[in-house]
Amino acid sequence: KNQVEQSPQSLIILEGKNCTLQCNYTVSPFSNLRWYKQDTGRGPVSLTIMTFSENTKSNGRYTATLDADTKQSSLHITASQLSDSASYICVVTYGNNRLAFGKGNQVVVIP
Amino acid sequence: DTEVTQTPKHLVMGMTNKKSLKCEQHMGHRAMYWYKQKAKKPPELMFVYSYEKLSINESVPSRFSPECPNSSLLNLHLHALQPEDSALYLCASSQDNWGGGTGELFFGEGSRLTVL
Secondary structure, eight states: OOOOEESSSEEEEEETTOEEEEEEEOOOOOOEEEEEOOOTTTTOOEEEEETTOOEEEEEETTEEEEEEEEEEEEEEEEEEGGGOOOEEOOOOOOOOEEEEEOOOOOEEEOO | OEEEEEEEEEEEEEOOOEEEEEEEEEEEOOOOEEHHHHTOOOEEEEEEETTTTEEOOOOOOOEEEEEETTTTEEEEEEEOGGGOOOOEEEEEEHHHHGTTOOOOOOOOOOOOEEOO
């Protein structure tokens, strides 16, 4: 069973609409959680990093939340743009600096 | 633009060929990584170099041979690959090992490898 579960696996949204991506993890002890955006055929680019004490962090139209008690994180995209079409990967650092990757949320924004 | 540079961006090779992937960063990072990513899958860790020494080998077949000539360069030598090795190979770096704490992994654009 994957230690980092992301949902939905994929979604299609209309340009200008909002969407929320979910990341649930089971690994421990928790160190931090990152959301990466990966365009097709490109390397992942970091959007946000959240540590245990942080609940919300924004980066432009991207807002990440973290509930370390329930081991859940979300990434909210506001007023989506065509350029938001990408895979969004949740990565959790835990234990002795180990990394666990989610399988990604595939987002397609249509005009 | 990413500060981790990978070359070549695309590589097509036969199963008997010998080729190399190259990665370079000038951010002063002391940890560098090779990941393999198949389509619609998350990146899978292959190797970690920390302070120019191999610290992690995730049971990667010997047909993949990493090399870290200095703290800024990371190579992946390829020999006798199989078609199933076709994938996007990502290089990453971090300030220290694993990018733990508030550190961060910086990824390159990747090298798309096709093995015929």
